[in-house]
Amino acid sequence: AQSVTQLDSHVSVSEGTPVLLRCNYSSSYSPSLFWYVQHPNKGLQLLLKYTSAATLVKGINGFEAEFKKSETSFHLTKPSAHMSDAAEYFCVVTFLSSNTGKLIFGQGTTLQVKP
Amino acid sequence: EAGVAQSPRYKIIEKRQSVAFWCNPISGHATLYWYQQILGQGPKLLIQFQNNGVVDDSQLPKDRFSAERLKGVDSTLKIQPAKLEDSAVYLCASSDLWTGYTGELFFGEGSRLTVL
Numbered sequence: 001a002q003s004v005t006q007l008d009s010h011v012s013v014s015e016g017t018p019v020l021l022r023c024n025y026s027s028s029y030s031p032s033l034f035w036y037v038q039h040p041n042k043g044l045q046l047l048l049k050y051t052s053a054a055t056l057v058k059g060i061n062g063f064e065a066e067f068k069k070s071e072t073s074f075h076l077t078k079p080s081a082h083m084s085d086a087a088e089y090f091c092v093v094t095f096l097s098s099n100t101g102k103l104i105f106g107q108g109t110t111l112q113v114k115p
Numbered sequence: 116e117a118g119v120a121q122s123p124r125y126k127i128i129e130k131r132q133s134v135a136f137w138c139n140p141i142s143g144h145a146t147l148y149w150y151q152q153i154l155g156q157g158p159k160l161l162i163q164f165q166n167n168g169v170v171d172d173s174q175l176p177k178d179r180f181s182a183e184r185l186k187g188v189d190s191t192l193k194i195q196p197a198k199l200e201d202s203a204v205y206l207c208a209s210s211d212l213w214t215g216y217t218g219e220l221f222f223g224e225g226s227r228l229t230v231l
Binding site for chain 1: 118119155156157158159160163171206208217218219220221222223224225
């Protein structure tokens with residue numbers, strides 16, 4: 001069975017400092033992994049995705065994530081946090097063989113950015 | 116390009132009452148999804164349509180929830196009768212066949228339901 005675990009429910013950083021949001025996955029198959037972001041009262045938006053190409057994936061707004069098969073991890077990072085990065089972040093895994101696009105979401109990590 | 120439209124944005128009802136949510140996907144998107152997001156949790160898929168057929172409704176509580184997509188475009192999700200535990204944000208998403216395959220879904224802003 002596929003699952004995804006976000007290791008921190010809440011992360012607080014100061015503006016200008018690095019961001020690390022941790023995600024571990026469990027999958028019997030080669031996974032496709034995603035990070036989605038949800039700003040308050042806004043729809044979920046795709047931040048970046050890994051689909052078996054390069055293991056270091058770059059996304060929007062300076063975010064990137066590295067797929068590490070040996071560690072079953074897909075942590076999200078950003079070198080320097082901005083106030084506008086404050087949001088809820090979801091790590092997501094999917095199984096693509098059936099072409100249905102069914103996504104399995106983690107519990108979410110709330111990112112707080114302090115001035 | 117217009118995004119996924121949902122209405123109403125907010126709804127408050129008493130338990131045992133009924134409620135309906137409407138979703139209009141991005142034009143041309145064949146696949147439509149309804150997710151339930153309970154406070155503090157990640158979204159959970161309730162039902163997935165491809166055109167007007169159901170692909171996956173394994174997690175839809177069919178005794179009280181129903182959904183339809185009659186013409187393969189917009190969709191309605193209904194809850195009758197509502198329970199307290201149905202309080203959540205109901206998210207609609209859509210994808211064309213390719214983005215659905217790669218996991219990129221386009222989400223609406225959601226409909227927040229409070230059941231008292």
